[in-house]
Structure formats: structure tokens, C-alpha cells
Amino acid sequence: MAIMKRPITAAAAAIALLLTTPLAADANAAPSAAHGDRKIRMLDFNFAGNGFNKGSTGAPVDDTVAKISGQNAEIIGLNEMCYTQWVALRDRLKAKPGYGGLSEHVVVTNHNIPNCYDPVVNPGGWYVMGLLSKHPSQPVMFGDTPYLDIGYHYRERFRKLVCGDVAVPDAAVVRACVTHTEVPLVIINETSFPNDPAIADDPYYGRSINYAQAKLIADTITPMTRQMPVALLGDLNELPFLPSLDHFYSRCGGRGVFDEVDGEDPRWRGNIRRWVLGTEDCRHRQGEWTMGADGLPDDYHRPYQSNRKIDFIFVDRRHFKVGADSGWVISTPYSDHRIVVGDVTLRH
Numbered sequence: 477m478a479i480m481k482r483p484i485t486a487a488a489a490a491i492a493l494l495l496t497t498p499l500a501a502d503a504n505a506a507p508s509a510a511h512g513d514r515k516i517r518m519l520d521f522n523f524a525g526n527g528f529n530k531g532s533t534g535a536p537v538d539d540t541v542a543k544i545s546g547q548n549a550e551i552i553g554l555n556e557m558c559y560t561q562w563v564a565l566r567d568r569l570k571a572k573p574g575y576g577g578l579s580e581h582v583v584v585t586n587h588n589i590p591n592c593y594d595p596v597v598n599p600g601g602w603y604v605m606g607l608l609s610k611h612p613s614q615p616v617m618f619g620d621t622p623y624l625d626i627g628y629h630y631r632e633r634f635r636k637l638v639c640g641d642v643a644v645p646d647a648a649v650v651r652a653c654v655t656h657t658e659v660p661l662v663i664i665n666e667t668s669f670p671n672d673p674a675i676a677d678d679p680y681y682g683r684s685i686n687y688a689q690a691k692l693i694a695d696t697i698t699p700m701t702r703q704m705p706v707a708l709l710g711d712l713n714e715l716p717f718l719p720s721l722d723h724f725y726s727r728c729g730g731r732g733v734f735d736e737v738d739g740e741d742p743r744w745r746g747n748i749r750r751w752v753l754g755t756e757d758c759r760h761r762q763g764e765w766t767m768g769a770d771g772l773p774d775d776y777h778r779p780y781q782s783n784r785k786i787d788f789i790f791v792d793r794r795h796f797k798v799g800a801d802s803g804w805v806i807s808t809p810y811s812d813h814r815i816v817v818g819d820v821t822l823r824h
Contacts, residue, residue, distance in 0.1 A: 513797075514647040514822045518737070518789050519549035520709040522656075522767075522813035525557040526603060529810060531591030533564040536810035541565055543806055545572040547817055551642055552608040553654035553709030553789075558592030559584075559602040566608065579613040581640045582606030583623045585656065586633055606638055607654045607709075613640035616651065624696055626689045630658055637693050641704075647822050648705055648795070655693055655710040660686040660720070686713055687720045694723035694732055701733050705795035705822055708734065711787050711813070716763055717755040724790050728758030734790035737818030738763035738803030764805050766814045789818040797821040 521540065523529070529536045544552055554562070562582055570578045586603035593601040607613070615622040616639035624637040639653040690712065700706050714720045716736065717728075724732040725739075738744065745759040755761060766787035791798065798820055806815040 513824050514644070515819055516551065516644060516647070516650065516822050517547060517549050518551045518553075518652070518707060518709060518818040518820070519544060519547055519815060520553040520654075520711075520787055520789050520818075521815045522555040522711045522787060522811060523557045523561065524811040524813060525561045526589055526591050528812055529561070531558050531560065531589075531593075533558075533561050537561055537564045537568065539808055539810050540815075541568045541572065543808065543815055544569060545575065547806070548574070549817070550610045550644065551650070551652045551707065551709070553606075553652070554608065555605045555654070555656045555711050557604055558589065559598040559600075559604050560592060560594045562604050562606070563597055569608070575610055577610065577612065579609045579611065579640070579642075580606060581613065581615050581622065581638050583636050583638050584634070585636060605636070605654060605656055605710075607640045607652055609640065609642045609652070611643050611645060613642040613652075615640055616653075618696075624692075626655070626657070626692050628658060628685045628688060630685060633658065635689060637696065639697075644822070650705045650707060650822070651697075651700055652707045652709065653693075653697055655689075655708065655712070657689040657693070657710070657712050657714070657720075658685040659713045660684045684720065690714070690720040690723050698733055701792035701794050706792045707796075708790040709788070709816075713786050716761045716785055716788075717758060721761070722755075724788075725761055726793050727760045729755045730761070733792050733794065735760070735793055735796070735798040736763060736803070737789045737791065737798055737816070737820055738785075738805075740798050740800045741803060742800060763803065766805055766816055767812060787813055787816045789816055791818070791820050795823055797823055 523540065566578060566580060569575050582604050583606055584602045585605055588601040589603045590601065592598055592603055618624040626635045626637055635656055635658055637653055637655045639651055642650045642652050644650050697706055697708060722730050724734045726732050726734060739760045744762040744764060763785045765785050767784045802820050803818050806817065808815060
């Protein structure tokens with residue numbers, strides 16, 4: 477089956493606009509003046525709201541709210557949520573101390589998900605992802621939409637990048653972005669639909685969807701780091717030492733400008749089974765596993781045999797400093813993913 481880039485529909489764009497905080501932002505805006513080094517707490521979580529949690533707005537939401545507030549997270553990236561779950565989590569989090577001014581940027585990634593249907597809150601059965609923050613934030617516009625469509629709508633999954641400019645108190649404005657890239661798959665083989673111009677003209681013909689989406693995201697957000705602090709949170713569906721993430725990592729074969737919050741923790745150095753890429757030996761491109769319920773978290777020699785680190789918080793090296801204790805994960809019984817937390821220093 478041929479998988480092609482297709483433009484997002486006008487209806488989906490309109491839905492995303494309705495769901496996003498209605499404030500304007502210039503994608504090339506300069507940051508506000510910094511007031512000195514400041515720690516910023518970020519959190520990323522694939523909620524697994526449909527298949528794993530079957531649309532529940534009860535215990536899975538309560539547990540996540542408790543963990544977000546317990547960690548005192550300021551910038552929160554969330555993936556795979558029914559819109560009913562998003563609304564429930566947002567409203568319950570607002571009731572927690574310090575979260576009364578919660579801001580949100582949320583976009584639709586799937587439609588007509590039966591477990592997500594609610595006649596009042598979610599009549600379209602929307603599956604969503606997005607950004608929450610304790611602080612005021614403005615959406616970043618990509619053309620006329622408050623998200624970047626990252627293409628290749630495999631199985632009608634509309635993967636996107638959504639960003640908000642977060643006004644962190646006593647610091648600069650931070651551009652925080654959330655995404656969810658596709659599971660690595662080959663788009664098509666060389667004998668499929670050779671005369672289709674939409675495929676023949678595709679520069680990523682025959683490449684992994686994941687790789688193509690990662691490159692588009694990196695090409696989009698890397699230039700932003702010249703003007704302001706940038707963070708990328710999300711489920712990237714790829715191990716840290718593999719080629720898709722070369723676009724983000726600044727070291728060990730990487731071509732990017734980012735560090736991952738768990739990349740300096742000495743506990744994870746040398747814990748990846750040997751492949752043939754060389755990058756798996758890099759002590760800066762490892763980290764604690766974030767997915768794999770059948771894994772062995774105490775076996776540091778072979779964690780990727782049954783566990784995978786595929787959830788990340790990246791911060792640009794120009795503006796942030798990552799230390800040995802900047803990243804950690806939290807387990808939860810309500811998802812097949814673990815929660816990633818990053819405590820990073822925003823440089824003066």
C-alpha cells in the first residue's frame with residue numbers, strides 16, 4: 477500500500493484552531509530578557525488513553541494529575557489522549573495549588589475513536605496531543621495553523637508538532653514543542669506506484685516515515701534556537717542511538733543542537749546492547765527505558781532487549797544546561813509508557 481503525504485483537511489485545521497488558546501504569536505519572535513540562571517521543570521507522558529486506558533476519565537487521569545502536580549511540572553507534554561480525558565485532566569489539574577492559571581495548546585491527531593466518543597464533550601471521537609503549562613503561553617503559528625503537519629498520514633494518524641511560547645517567571649520566554657512521530661516504517665518499496673508524481677517527487681522516497689518526520693521537525697525548530705530557548709517533548713518512537721535522532725542530538729554523530737535531559741546520567745552509560753552503528757557506544761545518547769511493561773529495569777546491561785527509551789525531552793544547548801541528575805522517569809500502572817521528567821537550567 478502506498479503511503480503519501482496528504483494535506484490536512486480544512487475541517488481538521490478549523491478544529492485545531494478551536495482547540496488552541498486563541499492568542500497570536502510570531503514564530504520568529506525574540507525572547508524576553510533573561511534574569512539569570514533558572515531551573516525549569518518539564519514533564520512528558522504518553523497517556524495511552526485509547527487502547528491501554530479505553531477512554532477512562534477516572535483513575536488514569538487522577539494518577540497523572542497527581543504525578544504532574546507532585547513533580548511541580550511547569551511545562552507538560554501529553555500524547556495519546558481522548559479529548560474527554562484531556563478536558564478532565566486539564567480541569568482537575570487547574571484545581572491543584574499553583575495550576576490555577578494553566579494554559580493549553582491542544583490539537584487533534586485522530587478522529588472517530590470509539591473509546592473517546594462523548595456526545596457532549598467529544599462528539600467527534602477526537603484523539604489529541606498537546607502542551608500544558610503553569611504559566612501563560614501563546615501558540616506558535618505555522619502558516620495559518622497553530623501546528624505543523626509532519627506528514628505521512630499512515631492509518632489516518634495525523635502526526636503534528638505543536639508549540640507554545642511559555643512566559644516562564646524570572647526567565648526568558650521558552651518555546652516548548654510537543655510531537656509524536658510515527659513508528660519506523662518504510663514508506664513504499666521501489667516497485668510500488670513508480671509513476672505517482674506525489675511519490676516520485678518525495679525526497680524521502682523509500683525512507684522511514686519516522687526519519688522523515690524527525691528531519692522535518694528538526695529542520696523547523698533548529699533555526700528557532702538562534703533566537704530563543706527551545707525544548708522538544710514527545711514520543712519519538714525511536715531509540716536514542718538510531719539515525720532518526722541524529723537530527724536532534726548535538727554529539728556522537730548527531731547533527732542537531734539539542735541535549736536530552738537523561739543524557740548525562742552516568743547510570744545509563746554503556747548499557748545498550750551492541751549494534752553495528754557505533755552510536756550505541758555514546759554515553760550521551762542513552763537513558764532510562766520509558767516503554768516496555770515486560771522489561772527488566774534493574775538489568776542495566778540489556779534494558780533494550782525488552783525495554784525501549786522512546787520518550788524524550790530535548791533542550792537546546794545554546795540556552796539550557798543538562799546535568800547528571802537532570803532527567804528521571806516515573807512508572808505508572810495506567811500506561812505502557814513511563815513519565816519522563818526533566819529539571820534543566822536555563823542559562824543567563
